[in-house]
Amino acid sequence: xxxxxxxxxxxxRVDGEPPDxxxxxxxxxxxxCEVCRARLAALREDERVLADAIPVSPPRGFERxxxxxxxxxxxxxxRQRGLDRRLWTLVAAASCMAVAVALALGFExxxxxxxxxxxxxxxxxxxxELVESLLRGLESLPVIxxxxxxxxxxxAWLAAGAAAACAQLLLARRLLTRRGAR
Amino acid sequence: MTAWSxxxxxxxxxxxxxxxxxxxxxxxxxxxxxxxxxxxGDAQAxxxxxxxxxxxxxxxxxxxxxxxxxxxxxxxxxFLKVHQKLRSFxxxxxxxxxxxRIASNETLNRLRGxxxxxPRLAPEDVEAPDPGPAADAALExxxxxxxxxxxxxxxxxxxxxxxxLKYVESLTxxxxxxxxxxPRNTVKTWLxxxxxxxxxxxxxxx
Numbered sequence: 001x002x003x004x005x006x007x008x009x010x011x012x013r014v015d016g017e018p019p020d021x022x023x024x025x026x027x028x029x030x031x032x033c034e035v036c037r038a039r040l041a042a043l044r045e046d047e048r049v050l051a052d053a054i055p056v057s058p059p060r061g062f063e064r065x066x067x068x069x070x071x072x073x074x075x076x077x078x079r080q081r082g083l084d085r086r087l088w089t090l091v092a093a094a095s096c097m098a099v100a101v102a103l104a105l106g107f108e109x110x111x112x113x114x115x116x117x118x119x120x121x122x123x124x125x126x127x128x129e130l131v132e133s134l135l136r137g138l139e140s141l142p143v144i145x146x147x148x149x150x151x152x153x154x155x156a157w158l159a160a161g162a163a164a165a166c167a168q169l170l171l172a173r174r175l176l177t178r179r180g181a182r
Numbered sequence: 183m184t185a186w187s188x189x190x191x192x193x194x195x196x197x198x199x200x201x202x203x204x205x206x207x208x209x210x211x212x213x214x215x216x217x218x219x220x221x222x223g224d225a226q227a228x229x230x231x232x233x234x235x236x237x238x239x240x241x242x243x244x245x246x247x248x249x250x251x252x253x254x255x256x257x258x259x260x261f262l263k264v265h266q267k268l269r270s271f272x273x274x275x276x277x278x279x280x281x282x283r284i285a286s287n288e289t290l291n292r293l294r295g296x297x298x299x300x301p302r303l304a305p306e307d308v309e310a311p312d313p314g315p316a317a318d319a320a321l322e323x324x325x326x327x328x329x330x331x332x333x334x335x336x337x338x339x340x341x342x343x344x345x346x347l348k349y350v351e352s353l354t355x356x357x358x359x360x361x362x363x364x365p366r367n368t369v370k371t372w373l374x375x376x377x378x379x380x381x382x383x384x385x386x387x388x
Contacts, residue, residue: 011374015355046381052323053330054349058240062254067232070261071225077266 001029006036014043092169100162214273221268231277232261238351239285245346246289248335256292260285282351282361286343293339326384333383341376344369 001022009026030037219227239260243253263284271280334342340362347358355369362369 015373046377046384049326049384050330050345050377050380051349051352053327054241054245054334054346056241056244056250056253056350058237059250062240062257063233063236064229066236066254066257066261067225067229070232070258070265071228073258073262074265077262 001025003029003033003036003039006030006033007039010036010040010043013040014047089170093166096162096166096169100166213277217268217271217273217277220265228265231264235278235281235285236261239281241350242285242289242343242346245331245334245350246339246342247292252292256285256288260288263288279357279360282347282357283363286347286361289343290339329384330380333380336383337376337379341372341379344372345376345380348373 006026006029009022013026030040216227216231220231236257239257240253243256244250247253247256260281264281267284271277334345337345343362344358347353347361351357353361355366355373358373359366359369
């Protein structure tokens with residue numbers, strides 16, 4: 001083994017890198033080569049200097065105050081997230097309820113709550129005519145009913161659908177909140 | 183290291199629910215109990231975690247960023263991230279490599295954020311190891327630490343990080359590679375170059 005061959009092995013030995021390849025050959029070389037022995041000693045000394053000099057001691061009580069500060073910040077973030085979740089749940093629930101009420105009132109024939117809207121739309125001829133001409137153009141379509149029987153859509157069904165959506169949303173939010181708190 | 187291989191990981195979201203009252207199975211890593219306590223809201227468990235890794239993160243921060251105040255900020259950010267990501271931690275694995283990886287990424291992100299500046303390493307930022315009984319030896323140790331710190335500050339980021347991880351935590355090239363997500367041989371090359379530069383700098387100063 002030459003000194004050039006030995007050098008990378010010396011580095012590995014100093015680094016304590018397993019496996020120490022060619023251990024026997026390196027030991028044999030070191031036994032006869034003073035230059036490599038001196039090199040190994042110098043490398044070990046450098047290693048010791050770096051190992052002493054590079055680590056930095058934190059200030060006294062650093063870890064304790066760090067843990068307290070980070071824990072406080074983390075709890076604050078968690079609280080804020082909880083509030084956000086609750087707020088969004090409320091907004092979503094309120095929106096679902098509003099839609100459900102509007103649909104229920106609008107499709108209830110007795111109340112005719114959407115009549116003014118329908119009348120206003122009727123007063124605008126252009127879109128209605130456009131739709132009519134488009135529909136007439138589709139010859140493949142079967143007979144188009146004169147009026148869509150929206151009144152038959154049960155108010156109860158609509159309200160139930162909206163309420164189910166609402167409940168689903170609330171349940172999902174509650175599950176998320178529980179998992180977040182765990 | 184296989185710690186970062188992309189295998190299916192039993193995250194705590196599953197395990198917390200499933201293993202209540204279950205004995206510590208062989209699939210549970212050495213830190214699973216600590217992690218579970220933190221997730222259950224145990225501040226003392228979190229303090230234990232910070233006590234184990236806080237000094238290392240701070241040390242790496244000082245050496246990489248060049249000043250203690252920024253290293254303290256970095257430590258806060260690292261442990262906040264650890265707290266927030268703990269739910270997705272694979273409990274079969276030890277915590278150390280995972281935290282090391284978060285710390286390394288945070289450090290490099292900070293350095294990228296101030297790419298234009300060189301690390302600012304004031305001599306007072308460098309703290310010598312415990313001086314021991316002999317004042318001369320303490321002074322010499324302090325001077326040597328200053329020299330090393332200044333030489334360290336001139337290294338490229340990747341070399342500085344590997345050499346810091348090696349000497350702060352006595353890690354092998356394999357473990358450093360796992361922390362940085364680079365192959366072992368790349369780490370060895372960076373380490374070799376870094377140590378050559380440090381040796382040269384130390385030899386020039388003597």
